[in-house]
Amino acid sequence: MKYGLQFRDVFAAWESILDGVWITLLLSLVAMVGGLIIGVLCAAGRTYGPTWLQRIIGAYVEIIRNTPLLVQLFLIFFGLPSFGLRLDGLTAAMIALVINLGAYTTEIVRAGLEAVPKAQVEAGHSLGLSGLQVFRYIVVFPALKAMFPALTSQFVLLMLATSVASQISVQDLFHAASIVQSRTFRDFEVYTVIGVLYLALAIGFRGLFALIYRLVFVR
């Protein structure tokens, strides 16, 4: 017997799929904001801070970047209750994603800061600008411009990686797929639809960031 693809049952469950989209967007947004804050703080600490702080931040970046997100997620969700800290899935996922993205953005922001030529910073100092003024008027803008493309692709990768949160029963887009699948048994169709939705989200994010880039940096 030949298998015929049927999408009708899948589309009939559009409400639970849409709920999943919201959770995925929420996870991505929280992780992006949190990860960016951590990234900026850690990059500043690693560039201008004392040696012991640089070491700690370096260790954080290396540990996170050399272990899988799924294991980090399991450690927080299944591991922390051993110490009496029981988090619900959504909170655990948010924490794991922020910590994970923070490590990557630290490196991106640091590279962005280093992309500003030293001579320009020195020129600022020799004009009598204070450290803060040099940072405010000379470093920030070109640094942001340099780090923006890398930040964009990291954000999109993160948005796609939020799908992993479904494994600790966060009801994101990917989790919606398994629910619809168990109701309709249309495995292949469900994951095709979900894949297209993720693709649309990824294209949307890329478009949005490209627009921001053009508005802010191209004139």
Added chain:
Amino acid sequence: MIREFGLIDVMYLIAAARWTIALTVVAFAGSAVLGLGLAILRVLPIAPLRWFSATYIQLVQGTPLLVWLFLIFFGLPLAGISVNPWIAAAVAFSVYGSAFLGEIWRGALTSIARTQWEAGASLGLSLGEQLRYVIIPQSIRIAIPPTVGFLVQLIKNTSLAAVIGFVELTREGQLTAAGTYKPFAVYITVACIYFAMCFPLTQWSRSLERKLDVAR
């Protein structure tokens, strides 16, 4: 009965890491073959081939690996191919990895100056020969550090194969955690094993990058 988390469990976890490595090797081989094809399609002066390769890369990079894993796990049987987690994981990771390697290697290929192609052409080399003797040997040097970096991503990503029941390091961790009821100790151990596999590669990739910089 709940047993203790002891040395024997650690040994089992380390042993399970061999499946992580095996999957990584297979997936890397698959990614390399497909990725090289994609990269070459992108630099050939034939527009439809370039578009095909670009679309493929955008499509794969715009969807989560989990979706590919499930699509292939459930999709191959529809095509009449019986599937065990091994085959599904190997195919899914090859598809996924090829997009990233294709993009990395395209970057390396296009970083070679146009004049190098022309020099080859003026020596009477065909397009294939230009690639084979002039462009690829030069791009390999540039491509190696990011390729090693990609290998780290691949090792970490094989953890997702646990989701379709492939027993590698993460899945073994889940089983051990369920048996010993010591999830924190188990997952810390699992994380340490991943770190022990990935960190040397990260360092190697970085030192290769530095060497390349000095050579310039």
